[in-house]
Amino acid sequence: MxxxxxxxxxxxxxxxxxxxxxxxxxxxxxxxxxxxxxxxxxxxxxxxxxxxxxxxxxxxxxxNKAGLTRALADAADLSADLPLLLADLEAAPDPRRQLAAMAAYDRRLFERAGDVIVLLREAGRTEPELAEVYRDGRRRGDDAHRQVLSAWPQGSLRHGIDVPTAVDIYAAICNIDVYLDLTVERGWPPQRVAKWWAAVLTRELLRER
CATH class of the missing domain: 1.10.10.60 (Homeodomain-like)
Structure with a gap:
């Protein structure tokens, strides 16, 4: 040949x-x-x-330019290493360890692509197409959290908290604004933020053992 x-x-x-x-x-x-x-x-x-x-x-x-920004949003998700999150979730079926894995993923996302997330949100105030890209990213995050929380054994969540409420609480705690305030304004290392997130999520969402 x-x-x-x-x-x-x-x-x-x-x-x-x-x-x-x-x-x-x-x-x-x-x-x-x-x-x-x-x-x-x-x-x-x-x-x-x-x-x-x-x-x-x-x-x-x-x-077009909006399509280019959507590609950047997808790249931001990839930068947080989704395969690592999936491996961590599969290796740790315990809800406490899974919350820690999700918090670590969000830390990586905000550390590596927080600038893109903020750009999409701010530009979206005047550009409807970009606003939709930003909202779509938030929806994907909520959907991922919902899938994980829904797979937990019955009785894992605190009394009075259902899965939709738990997803809302998660979003209120682990978000780009909290991350930037703690790392930029208050000088926390990213790893400390992830550790604190995991502790707060455990306390707010899970039934005491």
Missing amino acids: TAEPARRRYDSLRRTAQAQQTSAEIARAARELFLAKGWAATTVRDVAHAAGVSVPTVYAAYG
Whole structure:
């Protein structure tokens, strides 16, 4: 077999890898520009220039600027290492340990992508499409918490607290504003925030043993 047919065999895989690399470069450039200039002041042409690609390439990858921001939101979720959370949940069926695993995931999310979350929320005040991206991220978080809490044995939650209420309490405790206040304003290390979250969630949500 010659080298040329073997090379052609992997052309599809090579194109996929190149496309993923291009998308990653576009998302990286968009994140830097959105944070530096703001959403409204950043154009698709700016993003294309910073990423070293053509404007049609950006549109082909994400459709429009709102689509690009949705890709950034997805990347923010990935940065928190969802596979690690899933592994922790599967390895620790005890509700207390699962609350600690979820708090650790949220800490990673806010530590690695808090700037994107804040950008989406603030820009969403004037851009309805971005507001929907932000709300969708919140809904995904609530859905994930609901799935975990619903799988616990009956009687795990404190008396008078059902799953929807528990999801609301979780959201009130573990959120970007609390994280930023403790880490930026009060100098807490991120790990301390996650540990405190786990303790508070255990106290507020779980029935005493």
